[in-house]
Amino acid sequence: ACAAILLAETFERIAFYGITANLVLFLNRGDFLWTSYNAANALFIFMGLSYLMCVFGGWLADTILGRFRTIVISFVVYILGIMFLPMLGHDGMRGKLCGGRAWIIQPINATKDTTDNQEQYCDSLIYPIIAVIAIGTGSVKANIAPFGADQVKDEGPEVMRMFFNWFYWSINAGVLLSLGAVAFIQQNMGFFYGFLIPAVSLGVALILFVLGQPAYVCRSPSGSVLTNVFRIIMEACRSRRRRRRNYSQPRLVDPLPNPTWLDMAKVRYGGSFHESNVEDVKSLGKILPVFIVLIPYWMVYFQMQTTFQLQGLHMRIPPLNITMPAAWLTLFDALLLLILIPVMDRVVYPWMDRRGCHFSVLKRISLGMFFGFCAVMCAGGLETYRLQLVQNHTITQNISGTSFYAADLWIWWQIPQYSLIGASEVFASVAGLEFAYAAAPRSMHSIIMGLFFFTSGIGSLLGSGLLALVKKFNWVTDADHGNINKGHLDYYFFVLGGLQFLSFVVFNIVAVSFHRAKMKRQKQ
Structure with a gap:
């Protein structure tokens, strides 16, 4: 089970870094001629969305789908997005997807005024593509490590630490293969092959992950901690006025001498949440x-x-x-x-x-x-x-x-x-x-x-x-x-x-x- 997960992670990282390694060059070069600013900005947005989607992917797995199904669906979304990149790297397919250029290339001595208004070629397609890829990779990233940890959760801390060590090694193996080989192919053989390899690699990652299903320990979704955090905060905000009330009802537990506003969500103050749940939210506020x-x-x-x-x-x-x-x-x-x-x-x-x-x-x-x-x-x-x-x-x-x-x-x-x-x-x-x-x-x-x-x-x-x-x-x-x-x-x-x-x-x-x-x- 762990071997399938680690191999899937390696191939997924090959795909991810195959995209990010030369995306700036891909957009800044002759086929697209995006400005340096917009090419760098596209990668900033892609990386940012990829990490922002981790919270969404974790919530989806914890609340609705469970980790295994979330990872599989995320891989499919990931593949649907990445399959467009080889097409954009192919001279014949690019024109069919993007159409003709919206502006004429200016000469080298063009002034700033003549270039400021140039649109970025094919941006109406490229930004949605990187957004779809970001949703897929972010959801995979959020769940594949915890899913792997689920497989060895009952085997002790030594085995757990060993899994995470190998998991991190698998990530870096993917990074080295991608930056060493894929980036070379992109600059020397073209971006069609340079993006085709990450797309194929992602398909291999999905196949390897699914093949391990019979051996997996799959846990059912148990409800989102994130949802509970928001519920506790909302109830505490609504109940702050209780602090000034005189509690005449008998209570099993004496109130705290100096309760905070979050304590208002506790059962002892008339709230509906257990003591430990509220204390966990308070710990989150310190982290x-x-x-x-x-x-x-x-x-x-x-x-x-x-x-x-x-x-x-x-x-x-x-x-x-x-x-x-x-x-x-x-x-x-x-x-x-x-x-x-x-x-x-x-x-x-x-x-x-x-x-x-x-x-x-x-x-x-x-x-x-x-x-x-x-x-x-x-x-x-x-x-x-x-x-x-x-x-x-x-x-x-x-x-x-x-x-x-x-x-x-x-x-x-x-x-x-x-x-x-x-x-x-x-x-x-x-x-x-x-x-x-x-x-x-x-x-x-x-x-x-x-x-x-x-x-x-x-x-x-x-x-x-x-x-x-x-x-x-x-x-x-x-x-x-x-x-x-x-x-x-x-x-x-x-x-x-x-x-x-x-x-x-x-x-x-x-x-x-x-x-x-x-x-x-x-x-x-």
Whole structure:
């Protein structure tokens, strides 16, 4: 059962990263000629919706369908969306789906006024496609890990930990295969084959998952915790006036000396909810501030496959017999994860524990946020130098049939920022998942995991919003189809760095408050 789930997850990740690895290039190149801003914005929206849909997928499984049926239906929706991408990558099919261009390509010396009003070719089809894919992948993401955990739930914590270790390994195996092979095919053989492989991979994932059905432990939907949370909050709001009443009726339990507004939903105050249910909602209120302060980190994290890639497309790529995909730089993030996670888990953390130096989850998240700040500041510094260099040392590169005017600066200079993002993920992302599971009440593990992914989706969408805001200052322009050489992407990176540093400071304040509250509860 677990083998089928792990293999399905690997093939699903191949499909997902096969979409995201080069989506910016796909839309920015000659077939579509979207501006750099709109191409990056499309990926921000796709990533954001994918993570936002995790909450919807978890609710659907818990309340109506159960996890197995939700995963199968989500895979089908996922496939229905992804099957359009190879068609968009095929010269003959693209015209039938999108029709003729709505505007004529302007010459290289076109002014900003002549390019501002150009519509993005086929956007009325592309945005619905990525929305459908996002619904599918978000619902799969929300349920496949908990469904796998259901299979080993009764076999003890050691087996459970082993499953999650292999699950995370399966994710990264899919990432490496997708970024290493699929991204290469997209840039060297074309996007028809480059998107056909993810579509086939997703079909294989569905088949493998369904084949394991006879061995699965399938649990019936037990009602949504999210629904109960809203009911408790609504009842507490309606019942706040009860605090001022004189309770003359006999009660089995004495009221609390200083009840909060949420306590008004408890049975002892005339509400209809058990004590433990309300306390779980109060715990959620203590965890959410940590998630919210992490949002700027996610804004930085999602630059890796958007603005970082745009920057790489405008730098010198090695003159090999093949075109090295700009997305290959993301491999430094994945490889660093594969190396650092076992080293930290097996060597560093045990060594620190033996010496009484406990590296708490919140400290790890804080360190990860600092690495994220360093990554985006590196990107900003590199972009400042690249913009200075491109004025006098410009080279022309043909990438996937499109000419890019690049600075005479090797793309390898991006390795530090990608590596720092990888280091940040080892601490902030992995520790964030651990915090989401460890700090959550037992009845709310699924919903809090969903909210963790939900806030990362908000981070992606806010990254898109910030890009739209700086566009008004011409830091990202529409001139020459969004040529970043005519903007100031470095200013965008520095603003992100400022937001990340501010959130780093606020996070440490929130973490201290959370730690003190936890110690106070333990003493009580």
